[in-house]
Amino acid sequence: MGKEKQVSLSNRLLSLRHHLHEYLSLGLKYNNEQEAKWVCIDAGIESHALKRMDAFLDYMSLSLAQHPLVQESISKIIPALTGILKSHSAASQNHAIEVTSKLVSVIQNSIRDYPTLEMIASLCHLLLSNHFVCTKKSSCVIAMSTILKKLGSVSGENHRKIKDILDANNIVGCISHLLNEMEGFTETVILLTTIVLGWPEMRYRVWKDSNVMKILEEHCDNSNISISTNVLKVLSSLALCSHGAKHMLKNEALYRKIIKCMGKSSAVGVRIESLILFRHFLRFGELISTTRNTNYETIVEAITDAMAISNGGPLLLEACRTTSVLTREAGPHHLQLWACNIDRISADIILRRFSSNQSFLGNKETLEVHQHVWDILSFLVAYLPQQFRPKSIGLDDLISSSCSWALTVVGRRSKSMSSDILYLDEPVCRALLLMLLSPCNYVSQTSRSILSALFEPYYDSISQLVERVFASLYSTSTGAVPTSQAISDLTILGCLATFPQYCTLILKRKGLNILLDVIKGRLDSDILVDRGKVMPHLKKLYSGKTCCSELFDDWEGADLSLFYALICLSQLIDASNYAIQDSTNSPFWRILSDDHIGEGPKSYCAYILSLFGVYGFPSNFGAKIGELSDLKVLADIRFLLSAGYTLDVHGAILAARCPKLVPSNIEALSDKMTIVKMSERVDREALGKILGYVYTGFTELNNLDEGCLKKVKVLANNCSLESLSQMLNKEWPKWGSCGSRFNLTGALGLDGHPFLDVILEAKSSKQIACNYSSCQLSTPHVHAHKIILCANCEYLRGLFSSGMHDSFSNLIKVPIDYEALVKLTEFFYHGKMPKVNPDCRWKSLTQEEQLSELTAYTELSSLAEYWFLEGVAEDSLSSMLPLLSYGNTDLEVIIKVVCFAYNLGQCRVVEMGVENLAPIYPKLRYSGYIAEAGDDVAEMLRVEHVRFLENHSSNLQ
């Protein structure tokens, strides 16, 4: 520890230290472990000691605090302060609080080197105490914030202990009380921010507290800027918790206020903070799409105004960050952005605004603004309608600019480029690729003609780029992490592949085989690199630790190399005579049936397969539903075709997958088959192919003649099967499309109502109102479709298709509770069980709610045995395993679940619970829970505990 740098203490400080120690020695006592404790209760001595501390700290500085003699003094001051904070004298307490604040502000982060747990506990006590004068509380709050701010960022044992202290002292309840009193409001809000940023696991206590949330909502647009910005800050910190954000989004009044705060009538600081908060909400696109769709004009006006401010500093940066997140998803806000001249504003930012020397941002921030603006442009062009034409020349300027930039990337060989420039390559090249692939004719044609003219003289450089990309692709396939430069190169390869002349070049260099190898290699690799990992500007969108992160899935998926390789390949295959022998054995089929791969790569795989006559997205659930098409017993619609041909189908499946085919005059709950006479023009074979797609999610049209293929196209179009139509027309995949998600939830909507032919009734005496119109049943139940229940349940399949009496009964008693029945229904219509994670939402549930979730899983795992429900038992148990562990769930709840499972004969659940509880068996015995559990469970716990001790001791030996 650089002793030579050590500063010497002045005589004045040494004498102050001497006096300080004199007084401290009057109150401090040491125990056997040499820990100091303040034991004096004399207010006079307290007061003198505090004055000495004050004087000593006045002479102190950060550098002096590193001196061993000073460190020794501080390690005495801390226990003294901790003791005096508990003093009976209000004057001493108040003075001690001030000295505490002063101490932390002098020694800064060094506070982490001293034991402060008890000090924090003392401050908590003071805040809770009723006798403590209200006006002094705000200085106590400030002292707490100052200490916690220094301690929050360092994780470890101490960090966890502080959380326990805050929890044990009900700090959130206390803060809620303080906020009500309005005294020191801003300070209290800052304390709250410090806590939820430093201790993410405290967040759910805050967003669950309706009083705190109500006050925060009331003040987020307070006219006092210091209040509103700090309230918005705490809300952003809370929104780092995805459940917290979802919870807040349910509050429409709050949402509207935040949008108002973003507008130009607010102060700059308020606009910045509300833009940050709004961005946090945008992570949950599907959740707010309805609200966003109704407020999009206000939102777009607010952000374009902020982006257009010519001397914009931090406000411009935040507006760009938020807009780049906002544009990721399609919606009416896209056209609104064009209406507000987003292209002119972007061109102004990129080509003009920063070229003069009057920048209001640093270099890093300027770069970040540019990166985001290019990202915004990429998303904008990706979602444009086909016939769109821009109003200004801003877009043309940007297209030219991205083409020239791409050309410099092609020629860039040396590694001596500054990383800043390299980090701009990727967003620019990506924007160019998305322009070339844009569904908008104007954008794709303009970018094609500019690029091909510009690139023409540089054939040699382009050949070298192709070699370079293949070399770096090989290194990625052997495990190297792709750099941002490698990604930019690959993006340009994608751009080149959209031109026939460069396709030939790439194909000559065996590009097709190389890319195929790369794709196969990517599928076996577990090194995934998404955009967020390569591009630093995306990391800045959300600062702070997330707790139960449910981040936005990029359409590109988690593996950027795979995505770009597929784009290139899709263009090359189109231009070559490559043939797939067996599509189900190809890597593309593998990608399509892999749940972990994103929608973007899947869309390009589906595009590639469509070049070989296979259209759609195969999935396991789809395959199961496909088997049902033969189950004629349950068919409820008969299509009459020309020449007397008929096709029997299931209305529920049509309602879910192709509502256009559902006849409009269908009668609810009729037992008879509805006969639908099809037009003469509907071809039997074409309709069969369409139905194959509807039932399974894909269809093979390899052996069809041209005429029939044409009929399939017409029919797909008439049936509004958009995704299939696009594939049949060989259109490039639309950015953001999500065709691969096969589920039947649509059948539970209005279209599927006429086909509801069975009621599943839970075992419960509770009364529940049914929102299905003609239903009189008051016991908890759900309405469902027999045909859909058959797909994943052999038992019901046997029952419904047997023709026995029961198959006509439309009420089935299910021996499970309503909560379990809801999960079961989700399983039937989604093809997989809903999962509950031991995250913030779980911890925010009451004991009763937790118990009902866990018993639901237990019941389902039991039902699965009798009903032959494939995968349900396994999924239930895997959901339960982490939930049954002590620390995630209350002991009492775990014991109750174990007993419940024992009575139901669910051995695996009992074993799981007992194994988790064994280590804390002695604690359980004291608690008395074991007595409630009954003899058998108690004995199992005892035996498991003995085994645990044996294993433990053998591990120690």
Ligand SMILES: [Zn+2]
């Ligand atoms: Zn959370």
Ligand SMILES: [Zn+2]
């Ligand atoms: Zn009902």
